[in-house]
Amino acid sequence: MKIAEKKALKRESIIQTALQLFSSKGFHKTTIPDIAKKLHMSVGNLYNYFSSKDILAKEIIKYTSNVLGEEIREVNMLEISAREKIRKIVALYFRMAERHPERIEYFLRVYLANREVFNDGCEGMTCVSGFVTEIMIFFDDGVSSGELRDQDFFSAFGLFMGYLGGMVFLKGEEMLTKDIGQYTDDISLNIYAALKA
Amino acid sequence: MIIRELIEKIEGEAELDFTFNEGKIEDVQINFGFYRGMEEILEGRDARDALVITPRVCGICNHAHLITAVKAIENGYENAGLKVALSPKAKAIREFTLSCELMQNHMTWFYMTILPQLEKLTGEISTQNYALKASYFSSTVTKAMSIFSGQWPHSSYAVPGGVTCDPSYVDVMQAENLIDECIRFFEEMLTGLSFEKYLSLNSLSSLGSVEGDLGKALWLIDKNEMAEAGQSHDRFIVLGDSVLAKPGKAQATKVSNVALRYVEESVQTGTTAKAVSYKQKLYEAGPLARAIVGKEPLVKSLHKRYKDSIFTRVFARVHEVATLLVQSKKLLNALQLDEPSCTLGKMLEAVDFEGEAAVEAARGSLIHKTSVKEGKIENYEIIVPTQWNLSHGNEKEEGVAVKAMVGSKTIQDATFIFRTFDICSVCTTQ
Amino acid sequence: MASQKKLKLLWLQSITCNGNTHSFLNYPDLATLLSYFEFVYHPVIETPYTIEEVAKGKLECDILILEGSFREEGFTRGRVEVSKIFTAYAKRAKHIISAGTCATFGGIFKAYDPEYISGFIFDGEERTARYETYASKLISLPGCPIHPKWLSYVLMMLLKEKPIPIDELHRPQELYGITVHTGCTRNEYFEWKIDSKGFGLKEGCLFYEQGCQGPYTRGSCNKILWNDTSSKTIVGTPCFGCTEPSFPKRALYSTKTNMGIPATMPLGVPRRAYLTVTGIAKSFKIKRFEERIITYDH
Numbered sequence: 049m050k051i052a053e054k055k056a057l058k059r060e061s062i063i064q065t066a067l068q069l070f071s072s073k074g075f076h077k078t079t080i081p082d083i084a085k086k087l088h089m090s091v092g093n094l095y096n097y098f099s100s101k102d103i104l105a106k107e108i109i110k111y112t113s114n115v116l117g118e119e120i121r122e123v124n125m126l127e128i129s130a131r132e133k134i135r136k137i138v139a140l141y142f143r144m145a146e147r148h149p150e151r152i153e154y155f156l157r158v159y160l161a162n163r164e165v166f167n168d169g170c171e172g173m174t175c176v177s178g179f180v181t182e183i184m185i186f187f188d189d190g191v192s193s194g195e196l197r198d199q200d201f202f203s204a205f206g207l208f209m210g211y212l213g214g215m216v217f218l219k220g221e222e223m224l225t226k227d228i229g230q231y232t233d234d235i236s237l238n239i240y241a242a243l244k245a
Numbered sequence: 246m247i248i249r250e251l252i253e254k255i256e257g258e259a260e261l262d263f264t265f266n267e268g269k270i271e272d273v274q275i276n277f278g279f280y281r282g283m284e285e286i287l288e289g290r291d292a293r294d295a296l297v298i299t300p301r302v303c304g305i306c307n308h309a310h311l312i313t314a315v316k317a318i319e320n321g322y323e324n325a326g327l328k329v330a331l332s333p334k335a336k337a338i339r340e341f342t343l344s345c346e347l348m349q350n351h352m353t354w355f356y357m358t359i360l361p362q363l364e365k366l367t368g369e370i371s372t373q374n375y376a377l378k379a380s381y382f383s384s385t386v387t388k389a390m391s392i393f394s395g396q397w398p399h400s401s402y403a404v405p406g407g408v409t410c411d412p413s414y415v416d417v418m419q420a421e422n423l424i425d426e427c428i429r430f431f432e433e434m435l436t437g438l439s440f441e442k443y444l445s446l447n448s449l450s451s452l453g454s455v456e457g458d459l460g461k462a463l464w465l466i467d468k469n470e471m472a473e474a475g476q477s478h479d480r481f482i483v484l485g486d487s488v489l490a491k492p493g494k495a496q497a498t499k500v501s502n503v504a505l506r507y508v509e510e511s512v513q514t515g516t517t518a519k520a521v522s523y524k525q526k527l528y529e530a531g532p533l534a535r536a537i538v539g540k541e542p543l544v545k546s547l548h549k550r551y552k553d554s555i556f557t558r559v560f561a562r563v564h565e566v567a568t569l570l571v572q573s574k575k576l577l578n579a580l581q582l583d584e585p586s587c588t589l590g591k592m593l594e595a596v597d598f599e600g601e602a603a604v605e606a607a608r609g610s611l612i613h614k615t616s617v618k619e620g621k622i623e624n625y626e627i628i629v630p631t632q633w634n635l636s637h638g639n640e641k642e643e644g645v646a647v648k649a650m651v652g653s654k655t656i657q658d659a660t661f662i663f664r665t666f667d668i669c670s671v672c673t674t675q
Numbered sequence: 676m677a678s679q680k681k682l683k684l685l686w687l688q689s690i691t692c693n694g695n696t697h698s699f700l701n702y703p704d705l706a707t708l709l710s711y712f713e714f715v716y717h718p719v720i721e722t723p724y725t726i727e728e729v730a731k732g733k734l735e736c737d738i739l740i741l742e743g744s745f746r747e748e749g750f751t752r753g754r755v756e757v758s759k760i761f762t763a764y765a766k767r768a769k770h771i772i773s774a775g776t777c778a779t780f781g782g783i784f785k786a787y788d789p790e791y792i793s794g795f796i797f798d799g800e801e802r803t804a805r806y807e808t809y810a811s812k813l814i815s816l817p818g819c820p821i822h823p824k825w826l827s828y829v830l831m832m833l834l835k836e837k838p839i840p841i842d843e844l845h846r847p848q849e850l851y852g853i854t855v856h857t858g859c860t861r862n863e864y865f866e867w868k869i870d871s872k873g874f875g876l877k878e879g880c881l882f883y884e885q886g887c888q889g890p891y892t893r894g895s896c897n898k899i900l901w902n903d904t905s906s907k908t909i910v911g912t913p914c915f916g917c918t919e920p921s922f923p924k925r926a927l928y929s930t931k932t933n934m935g936i937p938a939t940m941p942l943g944v945p946r947r948a949y950l951t952v953t954g955i956a957k958s959f960k961i962k963r964f965e966e967r968i969i970t971y972d973h
Contacts, residue, residue, distance in 0.1 A: 191934055408875060
């Protein structure tokens with residue numbers, strides 16, 4: 049394995065580990081030594097990869113946004129109706145909430161809750177554009193095919209992502225009576241009913 | 246005996262059938278060919294698309310179509326209960342750009358139609374390249390206009406509520422300089438008089454001091470004994486409001502009020518051009534009408550002697566350039582750039598409306614009427630100035646240009662008279 | 676000035692508004708240009724032959740300039756069907772220039788009778804049956820109207836027998852290789868995705884709300900300025916795409932958007948790339964772009 053590849057793998061494992069710690073313990077309560085310790089690496093070496101905790105936090109949001117964006121992108125590339133795409137996006141989102149709850153927890157509990165950390169460098173959509181772009185493409189395709197109603201981007205975006213985020217939040221609070229995946233059909237239908245032309 | 250003559254270089258062509266009786270023209274039938282369907286092209290489109298489509302009626306008076314189209318929409322909005330109040334700045338800029346189009350038209354017509362045709366008619370052929378003179382003046386004045394309108398021909402810079410441009414004083418200064426250059430042309434090429442001296446002319450006799458190309462044209466008309474030719478009903482109409490005249494109509498020099506609702510359009514046989522009349526009477530439209538209705542002293546003094554002859558008609562059109570140059574300077578000088586350019590927001594809720602407007606285009610009153618349902622044009626009507634002048638007439642009276650030609654001894658004389666109306670074939674066959 | 680033999684130009688019209696004729700007449704360097712050429716016929720300039728003489732199809736010409744939309748039957752000049760006149764001279768001429776969008780693609784008048792009205796050699800962007808015969812002579816100069824400098828450039832290149840690189844629709848690349856967006860004074864606002872807050876403002880880009888087609892319209896309107904001074908977008912008017920085979924589209928003063936996303940992307944830019952850049956650019960509030968450029972105090 050080449051050095052560059054090794055370094056990339058190491059970088060990703062730092063992100064994964066930090067993501068878990070930030071999501072479970074909270075951003076402020078997690079320190080760089082905590083992360084280094086869990087990875088069995090020296091604090092000094094970790095700083096070679098990320099020069100501050102804030103920078104690491106920003107890289108994590110970009111990373112999770114890109115992972116989610118990639119999955120939605122695959123849905124966007126399918127030759128299926130907007131209704132079916134909604135079903136697939138909801139399903140993949142909930143699957144992520146089950147398999148990698150830390151990714152969504154991070155978004156809800158770290159990214160949205162600690163704006164002072166992200167204001168410089170992650171303004172607006174700069175760090176989440178990986179997935180926001182794919183949602184834009186989904187909307188654009190749906191409206192141009194005539195299946196979805198034309199409306200303001202944010203009114204549609206808020207409905208879609210706010211709804212999904214809310215459900216994952218309820219799951220995190222252990223309020224849901226069923227597995228989140230079992231809500232997929234109803235929620236897909238609700239979103240479709242709200243967005244259709 | 247009927248002789249059919251093809252007239253070209255009138256922004257297209259027309260065929261005139263001259264009926265001769267005892268060596269004189271007794272009647273003329275004017276025929277225009279292909280109809281281009283502009284009104285149909287507009288149907289089903291967004292109301293504002295008329296601001297892009299209607300200028301394409303005509304390559305020479307496109308700007309007048311734009312201004313009429315935007316005023317028709319604004320009138321429609323007002324009829325639908327939406328207040329449209331333009332800033333003085335937006336009004337003045339529109340007035341200025343339209344004035345520039347009138348000036349380019351008049352000078353293009355004078356140099357490219359009147360002078361060459363007069364030379365042919367009188368056999369006084371010069372080696373002058375009149376096209377280049379026309380081009381020089383026209384490109385200068387349209388440049389001044391384009392500072393605000395973006396381009397000429399085919400600008401669409403007037404929108405409901407004002408204009409799209411937001412000029413700076415650097416722009417205004419450049420426009421003023423270009424108008425000054427037009428004045429210099431007027432002095433050196435057209436009249437051989439200082440502008441001040443020209444503006445002080447106040448009588449027919451004082452016209453003797455006019456030299457330059459205008460002096461030459463007046464001399465050639467006189468030499469060909471045509472100064473009194475081409476008289477018609479001596480009846481004039483101005484439906485648009487402009488710096489030149491308030492709306493009104495005149496029988497000889499007696500001026501009275503007008504209202505758009507009395508304008509009637511009707512189909513004529515043998516031509517794609519529709520006739521237009523006011524309370525069933527035929528009126529001359531254009532610069533001569535504006536000068537008479539607007540009581541322009543110098544033109545009135547010519548009219549007193551020559552009535553509505555080609556001498557008065559040709560002079561009135563060239564003289565209008567002087568008036569417009571003066572007005573243009575005033576408009577530019579008075580611009581207050583801190584006023585808003587457009588007072589209507591981007592979202593307009595008026596979806597059903599009927600609007601109409603009349604504007605003074607180079608050749609006379611231009612009318613647009615738009616009926617809009619759910620934001621889309623249901624019906625669009627355009628009445629162009631040439632229709633006023635070229636209608637065949639009705640049972641009671643001959644058309645304006647027809648009457649002007651009747652009595653001529655030759656087709657050459659008659660077609661020259663025809664051209665003094667500044668015919669626009671493309672407008673007429675919109 | 677011109678010492679060599681002058682090339683003969685023949686300017687013919689079919690269904691037109693004369694806009695190209697008058698645009699050409701407003702060329703500030705007309706005198707210089709015309710010193711190299713002579714008009715056998717021109718629709719408004721005094722020329723040696725009448726339209727009826729021209730219509731016989733027997734005159735000599737080097738360069739045929741066509742203006743106006745074309746139909747096979749039902750439109751005459753000098754009492755002869757234009758299709759006959761055009762064909763006669765298209766065969767004789769060494770070069771054919773379609774001047775304006777009407778002559779090139781069909782343009783605005785095509786909308787009245789789309790089945791029968793087209794350009795002379797293209798119908799929209801489709802080739803007509805005449806293409807094979809005349810393609811080797813053809814230069815397309817779409818635009819409603821043409822800019823006199825575009826025509827002047829082509830004429831001078833032909834005069835000097837220099838090659839004119841063209842694209843698949845026979846448009847000179849020097850004129851149509853860029854978009855109308857190139858050189859627009861509002862480019863900073865496009866970069867940062869700041870829309871104009873309405874008509875009549877120097878500030879803001881017209882692509883997002885006001886219907887500007889500049890980013891996907893081929894043409895050099897903001898490089899070779901109109902009337903040597905300005906352009907539509909400089910004076911706050913959206914570009915209406917008048918050089919394109921699709922001209923005129925509908926709803927020309929508003930941008931077609933899907934949930935706020937422009938339905939047509941800048942020429943050749945993938946939507947995903949555009950939206951990524953947009954999302955990021957929009958995330959920043961830049962004070963200078965929110966302010967008026969000039970403030971007048973009293």
